[in-house]
Amino acid sequence: MKNTKRVFALVGVLLLLCIPVLLVIGAFTASRDSAALFKASIFCAIVVPIMVYAYMLIYRLIKKNNKEQIDSKQINKKDDQGGIDNQ
Template identity: 45%
Template sequence: MSKTKRILALLGVILLATLYLSTLFFAIFDSPNTMWLFKASIAATILLPVLLYAYTLFYRLSHKNKDD
């Protein structure tokens, strides 16, 4: 695995952990914007991994015969 892929994977893990923590934070605390932020955080927590998976799947299929 190349160094760039490892760095991007680590950034993805950090981003997902931040999304999980923000979802927990928005679920616990109460303010006028909390419900909207909570919904946005849940959506991002679901959509981000799905979009990343779709991107990597498309990349693998489009570069099927090429080496990494």
């Protein structure tokens, strides 16, 4: 799991480092598509970090809910076996 997180983090860092490079290339090239590429690069510079943060937040919430469900199932299982008395 740690290696997977490291790989995704490395890919994210590389993407974030490529965005300014694309901005510079788009600014210095004089083609008819350079304005559109520049706008797309700025859009990516804003949206990519927001999306990464949102994915991380959702992952934490889902992981937390799964852990709570597993814990409640274990408690209910112990109650059925007579291990814990809630009275």
